Amino acid sequence: MNIKxxxxxxxxxxxxxxxxxxxxVGITDYAQHQLGDIVFVEIPEIDLRINxxxxxxxxxxxxxxxxxxxxxxxxxIKINEELEESPELLNEEPxxxxxxxxxINDKNELIQLMNxxxxxxxxxxLEEEGEEK
Amino acid sequence: MLNKTPLYQMHKKYxxxxxxxxxxxxxxxxxxxxxxxxxxxxxxxxxxxxHMGEIExxxxxxxxxxxxxxxxxxxxxxxxxxxxNLMCYPDGGVVDDLIVYKYSPNRFxxxxxAVNIEKDFAxxxxxxxxxxxxxxxxxxxxxxxxxxxxxxxxxxxxxxFNLDTIKFFWFNPRVEISGVNCLIxxxxxxxxxxxxxxxxxxxxxxxxxEIIKAGGKDICPVGLGARDTLRFEAKLPLYGQEIxxxxxxxxxxxxxxxxxxxxxxxxxxxxxKQHKQNNHRVLVEFVMNGRGIPRPHYQVKKDNIxxxxxxxxxxxxxxxxNIGLTLINRQYSQPGEEIDIIIRGKRVKAFIQQDVFYKKxxxxxxxxxxx
Numbered sequence: 114m115n116i117k118x119x120x121x122x123x124x125x126x127x128x129x130x131x132x133x134x135x136x137x138v139g140i141t142d143y144a145q146h147q148l149g150d151i152v153f154v155e156i157p158e159i160d161l162r163i164n165x166x167x168x169x170x171x172x173x174x175x176x177x178x179x180x181x182x183x184x185x186x187x188x189x190i191k192i193n194e195e196l197e198e199s200p201e202l203l204n205e206e207p208x209x210x211x212x213x214x215x216x217i218n219d220k221n222e223l224i225q226l227m228n229x230x231x232x233x234x235x236x237x238x239l240e241e242e243g244e245e246k
Numbered sequence: 247m248l249n250k251t252p253l254y255q256m257h258k259k260y261x262x263x264x265x266x267x268x269x270x271x272x273x274x275x276x277x278x279x280x281x282x283x284x285x286x287x288x289x290x291x292x293x294x295x296x297h298m299g300e301i302e303x304x305x306x307x308x309x310x311x312x313x314x315x316x317x318x319x320x321x322x323x324x325x326x327x328x329x330x331n332l333m334c335y336p337d338g339g340v341v342d343d344l345i346v347y348k349y350s351p352n353r354f355x356x357x358x359x360a361v362n363i364e365k366d367f368a369x370x371x372x373x374x375x376x377x378x379x380x381x382x383x384x385x386x387x388x389x390x391x392x393x394x395x396x397x398x399x400x401x402x403x404x405x406x407f408n409l410d411t412i413k414f415f416w417f418n419p420r421v422e423i424s425g426v427n428c429l430i431x432x433x434x435x436x437x438x439x440x441x442x443x444x445x446x447x448x449x450x451x452x453x454x455x456e457i458i459k460a461g462g463k464d465i466c467p468v469g470l471g472a473r474d475t476l477r478f479e480a481k482l483p484l485y486g487q488e489i490x491x492x493x494x495x496x497x498x499x500x501x502x503x504x505x506x507x508x509x510x511x512x513x514x515x516x517x518x519k520q521h522k523q524n525n526h527r528v529l530v531e532f533v534m535n536g537r538g539i540p541r542p543h544y545q546v547k548k549d550n551i552x553x554x555x556x557x558x559x560x561x562x563x564x565x566x567x568n569i570g571l572t573l574i575n576r577q578y579s580q581p582g583e584e585i586d587i588i589i590r591g592k593r594v595k596a597f598i599q600q601d602v603f604y605k606k607x608x609x610x611x612x613x614x615x616x617x
Contacts, residue, residue, distance in 0.1 A: 149263075149471070150280040152561040153539050153568075155590075171590065173539045175279040175561060176471050178590075197537070 114236060115142040117208045121184065121223060122232035128208065129184045131223065136185055137211040138169060143236050145207045148174040154196040154203065157213050161189040165222055170212045172203065185222045187215035251296035252388045252447035256454050260467050268361035270297040272470055279471035283563045286436055286476055290394035291468035292457055295442070296450065299363035300387050301356040301370060305378040309351040314511050315373060316346070317495060317504040325350050328415045328431050330503055333366065334513030338494040338520055342366050343485055345433060347417055355383075355429075359485045373512065388450035392457060392465075393440030393476075395607070400461040401430075401441060409441075414609050424456040435473065437480025437606040478558050479565065479604040481531075487542050487557045488529060488571065496520050497527045497573060528579045529557065531602050533569050536594040538587065540570035545588040553578050556587060564604055570596070 120128040126144035130137040145151065153173040163169055169183040191214035196202060202210040217223075227235060248271040257264060262273025272294065275282060285291050303311065312320045317332040327348055333341040342362040347355040358366045367382045374380055392401055402409050404424040409432075412418055417431030429444040445453060458465055468476075474484070483489050489498045496504065496517060505511075506518050520526050534540060540559030545552055559570025570587070578585065581600045586593035 149275055150278050153537070155538070173561075175283075175475060175563070176274065178539070178541065 114146065114240075115208070116229050116233050116236070118229045120208070121226035121228065122235075123182065123184045123226060124235065125182050127181055127184050129223075129226065130211070131217070131220075134217055134220070135190065136187065136215045136217050138181075138184060138213055138215060139211045140172065140181060140203060140207055141232075142207050143239075144179075145204045148172060148177075148179055148204075150175050151200045151203045154200045154212065156192045156194070156196060157189045159189055159192060163187060163189065163215070169215075172200075181212060183215065184226060185215060186218040188218075189213050190216050249297070251294055252450040253294040253296060253454055256451055256467075257294065262467070262469060265470070267297070267470055270360060272297060273467075275469040275471045276467050279469070279475060280563050282466060282468040282472035283475050285466045286394045286438055286468060286472065287564055288395070289464040290392060290396040290400055290440075290461055291436075291472070292454065292461070292465055293391040293393065293468050293473055294389075294450075294454070295391050295473075296388040296447070297360035298389055299358040299360060299366065299382070299384040300444070301358060301363075301367055302381050302383045303354045303356065303370070303378060304352060304380075306352060307375045307378060308354055311375045311378060312346065312354060313508065314375075315370065316344075317511060317513070317517075318346075319505045319508055320346060320348065320354075321351075323348055326416055326418065328417055328433055330415075332489070332495045332500060332503055333369065334495070334511075334517070335491070336513055336516060338496070338513045338516035339491045340485070340489040340493065340495060341369050341491075343483060343489055347419075347429070347431065349419060357389075362485065385447070387444045388447040390443045390445070390450065390454060390457070391434055391436075391440065392443065393434045393436040393468075394438045394465075396461070396464045397438070397440040400457060400465055403460045404456055412441075424453055426453050428453075432609070434608070435482055436476040437482065437604055437608065438476075439607060439609050475560055475563060478560060478571075479562050480606050481571070481603045484558060488573075493557075493573060494520060494526065497529060499529050525576060527554065527573050528576050529571055529573050530579045530598050531569065531600060532572055532585065532587075532596045533567060533599050533602055534587065534594065534596045535584075536596070538589040538592075538594040539568050540587050540589070540596070546572050546574060547586045547588060547593065548578055548584075553585070559587075562604070565602070567602070569602060572598075574598075 126141045155171040165186045168180045170181040257273045265274045344358045407421045419429045426449040434440040540556045544556040546554040554574030583598040
């Protein structure tokens, strides 16, 4: 499983790449593996104000729909429209394809997120639990 | 503790992603639903369907009893033939759908949905005629399905028995495949030609491996995910979605499998009445116009009034479209009718259409088990 350095991660397997007051939000390699073949992404509208933990997008695999939760509070300032035509990009290169860019309200919220090595341990535990089942 | 099929170790070996499916631990997918789906349409796939239930009914009155218990006319098929049936409640709702293997007028094997095994067995016992020998033999069988245009070629390489002699919806109870005694029928749940094989649970891993070896690049293991997309595209009904306790087989369009002219069977009176009144809901195809994927149980509205619900829906890999089936008030069921599918609280446009679903490539006249 692939985890990229320099990003921040949530327990729900979203990543955020912080650039000044802006954050690029996407899903992790672990998430796309769990979902399987992604066939649809419902991306948010520009100017949508969103709270930490609220739904920022919905991703549908062949089998089911899954919610993407926003890692921070903010306003959507840019969206990745390419995902409407090519949702499979999230399977192919989850870290190269953001879903939306937020202007971050309060950067203090970022403190609660995991860095790459913490997220790697977090996923390792999940995988071990999965194998014991 | 979840039930494991005799092929559990094979699922681990082939890296199946295991899920709980009505208390069975089964793979939702191996390498990916889309890949597995396309393999079955273009080449072949092998499925573990050992979770399915088998109920054996024997005795002089066995055929008479099934005539009373089930919707179809079991007397018209020959020994070694298979028939699709509905088992109904007195009000016309469905206990289960099943296929019946007729060994002889005195001996039948009923293959039922895993989720319904206990309910079905209790229902069959409760309504049984005296003197019948009825047994739940589900644990005695493992079941494999080999489906797809290459299925026959692959299986033929493992047996000296000429598989051409088994026509669609026929079976042979004693065919040796790779040294294993099997019951084999030309049946399936994918819309492709193919076979279902019943065998001793201990022999299942061996046969699974032999089939995969014989198929080489032309076969792959297929999980529950693609099993559902394949059956859905071919418009094969699923219990709990197209048919249910509260959805009659007439509503689901299965009129060809209900003999309303039969002397008597459980549910006949209610179904005859529903048929005469002819104002029941109907199951129709729709295609999404707006962006979104329809899923089971989503509401269907017209001018903001609820007119039905989605029974099954998904992205169709073969057609590359988002399509669904809806059980809908008859007045809105005409092709071209525009409807709204309520997806996460939002109205998304769709329209009723006919014959958009996948055209089945099964070989024979009984290929019409579509809703």
